[in-house]
Amino acid sequence: MTSNAFRIGGDLSVRRLGFGAMRLPTEPGPGRASSLAVARRAVELGVTLIDTAYLYGGGANEELLAEALHPYPDGLVITTKVGVARSGPSGEWRLDGRPSVLRDQVEEALRRLRVERIELLQLHRIDPETPLADQVGTLRDLRTEGKIGRIGLSEVTVAELEEARGIVDIASVQNRYSLLDREYEPVLAACEAAGIAFLPWRPVAWGKSGATAEIAAVAAELGATPTQVVLAWLLGHSPVVLPIPGTTRIDHLEENLAAERLQLSPAHRDRLDRLPASA
Numbered sequence: 012m013t014s015n016a017f018r019i020g021g022d023l024s025v026r027r028l029g030f031g032a033m034r035l036p037t038e039p040g041p042g043r044a045s046s047l048a049v050a051r052r053a054v055e056l057g058v059t060l061i062d063t064a065y066l067y068g069g070g071a072n073e074e075l076l077a078e079a080l081h082p083y084p085d086g087l088v089i090t091t092k093v094g095v096a097r098s099g100p101s102g103e104w105r106l107d108g109r110p111s112v113l114r115d116q117v118e119e120a121l122r123r124l125r126v127e128r129i130e131l132l133q134l135h136r137i138d139p140e141t142p143l144a145d146q147v148g149t150l151r152d153l154r155t156e157g158k159i160g161r162i163g164l165s166e167v168t169v170a171e172l173e174e175a176r177g178i179v180d181i182a183s184v185q186n187r188y189s190l191l192d193r194e195y196e197p198v199l200a201a202c203e204a205a206g207i208a209f210l211p212w213r214p215v216a217w218g219k220s221g222a223t224a225e226i227a228a229v230a231a232e233l234g235a236t237p238t239q240v241v242l243a244w245l246l247g248h249s250p251v252v253l254p255i256p257g258t259t260r261i262d263h264l265e266e267n268l269a270a271e272r273l274q275l276s277p278a279h280r281d282r283l284d285r286l287p288a289s290a
Contacts, residue, residue: 013247015271019208020161020182023130025088027246028271029060030264031212031257037071045259050079052261054087056268062185062210062255064092064135065116066104073123081125090131090183090210091120092165094138094146108138108146117153133163133185137171144178151179163208169201176205183208183253189216190226190241193288203251214254215241225286229279235270238263242270244283 018024030053036042053061061080063072076089083089093116096107113134120129132150137143153159163183164175175181184202186195188211202209215238223237230240238256245254256267275283 014250015246017208017251017253019088019131019253020180021206023088023161023182024086025060025253026057027060027253028058028242028268029062029210029253029255030058031255032061032063032072032076033067034257034259035072035075036259037068037075042259043075046075047079049259049261049264050076053264053268054080054084056265058268059086059088060253060255061087061089062091062212063089064095064133065120066092066095066135069097070119070123073120077123077125083126088130089124089126090133090163091124091129092133092135092185093117093120094135106136106138106140108134108136108141110141110145110149113146113149114153117150117158121158128158128160130160131163131183132159132161133165133183135165137164137167143171143174147175147179154179163210165212167198169197172198172201172207181207183210185210185212187211187213188245189214190244190283191286191288192216196288199249199252203249207251208253209249209251210253210255211245212255214245214256225282229275229282233273233275233279235273236266238266239270239273240275240283242267243273243275244280246271247275247280 017027035046093113094108098105150162161182165185188195199209226237230237245252258264
């Protein structure tokens with residue numbers, strides 16, 4: 012039987028099927044009102060892990076979640092990411108893992124989320140122009156200061172994960188991954204071996220039409236939707252996988268969360284496992 016809970020870092024208990032807030036509109040108007048409703052409905056339905064980032068609107072997504080959910084109910088974890096910043100005359104986004112930038116972004120995230128500590132803070136990307144020891148070392152210092160509870164990484168290789176773990180404890184990894192995009196399977200295996208949470212982003216991305224047809228066939232046999240099938244596959248694929256599907260609609264949110272109750276038979280899982288695993 013698949014467990015529906017996981018302890019990030021060994022002690023932070025969350026429901027495995029979470030919610031990714033990236034797609035929620037933040038501009039004033041009907042879109043923002045709908046975003047607030049979706050975030051609140053997610054918590055009503057028992058979601059305890061919500062993912063956001065400074066990159067999502069330059070902090071606007073964090074502010075939206077705070078408006079929707081603060082004061083936060085017990086057990087709700089909002090994880091955010093730092094390490095990408097606007098720079099240059101055109102203000103384009105670029106990787107920026109300089110200690111001063113990471114520290115400032117964490118301080119601003121604390122303010123926007125209205126918390127004194129971020130229970131899980133992830134480095135959005137490793138900045139190749141800044142030594143990794145300086146990047147994760149800064150997050151380690153912030154953890155020591157009590158501003159971060161646990162540290163995660165995003166879009167890393169096995170080698171980068173191992174290097175980072177030699178500097179500080181890593182509680183989570185957030186890489187692109189789905190049934191039809193398993194490029195980072197070695198990273199998932201490394202996380203499973205170490206008990207590190209693996210948060211796949213873009214967890215329901217589709218691939219070739221033939222593969223999609225097979226997923227649709229399994230869904231029809233189970234009386235489910237293709238999205239529910241791929242989410243159920245992720246939950247059963249590894250106990251450390253914590254999918255964070257995003258949506259702007261309450262009906263899709265409810266559909267996603269219902270995947271937790273879908274049981275794939277060994278035969279169905281075998282059919283899905285044999286699908287081409289390329290993006």
